[in-house]
Amino acid sequence: MKAKIGQAERWVFRPPGLAVVVELMRRPVLTEQERVEIHDSVQRCLTRYGQRYTDGRRAIIEVLLTLRRPVSITDIEDALPQLPRSSAYRHLADLQAASVVSRLAGTDDFARFELVEELTEHHHHLLCTYCGRVTDVVSPVELERTVTGYLKGLAKAEGFIAQSHRIDVFGLCSSCR
Amino acid sequence: MKAKIGQAERWVFRPPGLAVVVELMRRPVLTEQERVEIHDSVQRCLTRYGQRYTDGRRAIIEVLLTLRRPVSITDIEDALPQLPRSSAYRHLADLQAASVVSRLAGTDDFARFELVEELTEHHHHLLCTYCGRVTDVVSPVELERTVTGYLKGLAKAEGFIAQSHRIDVFGLCSSCR
DNA sequence: CTAGTAGTTTAGAATCATTCTCAGTCTCAT
């Protein structure tokens, strides 16, 4: 029912009774080349905003690149124990202002932060309703196509200007099930 | 391109260049009969939980039924000026515990509350990135079918037990555009 | 090299949505 078809993190799943083939991928690990390119992009975004790409900011971007999922303030504290909390928050605010980082609200009281999709790729989230953990997943082209058509309709019918969308799945993560 | 086909709040939209016909509806206004049935259900949920359906709780449910969108604490205060804020919050917490109300985080700092989908119907949200307003929309069957297939795949492939999903659209509402 | 300007860092204080406490009130079954 579940068949690994490529590297360790790609599957094709055929749900019984459904014609649709659902393809699911976790976001892939970044190559060193990609990390460098992202750092360069971050550099440019900050410069355009009149800000510098300092060590503290770079350290936070590194955490985001390494964990490959939306991180909470405690994730950052764990990874960078020497970085003061107020600095972490300010860095995150600056990076958001420079359109490098986006913030998302989950199921618990803690905000999560991730790189904007312009620097990574469009994806969605699995939210654990028990521990709050957030996991990135890339959705199949078919789903994206359907959703995109849907959003076009929304924009006109509701007098609403659609900018982006999110598809989140709530449930229990593998460690909380 | 946009054709009204029924009552004031239903459209069929045919996006150019897409075969998919996207149908969009706002959640319909409730009939008096439906309001009564929902109140009865709320009554049962609370009783099952060993709680009473008091005036304060009923007033909050009325606000949810009337506004037909996720409400913030200030929406409730505006509708029920005499209800103390701490009571409103406690009522909302109790109603959540009794599985009558659910909470959602939006784009601003304020939580929103709505009736659970078991008491209303499955739907999605338009979130204004400027003023934070949340609007309910019902999505087309085709989209729901595609998403459901997708979620089934997720559950297996990630070791994640999917319980529910949300599809939210971010953008500018008609008054903020 | 040297001072000026402007961005950066951080400890700690402040903010404020939300939750908690507790004393008083109400309901209902006995």
Add this chain to the structure above:
DNA sequence: ATGAGACTGAGAATGATTCTAAACTACTAG
């Protein structure tokens, strides 16, 4: 009527996040 348990509301407390102010650093013009 009475006791147990639920309900209410004013105010205090919590805690994630933001703000402040003072010291620091990188870059640049002279």
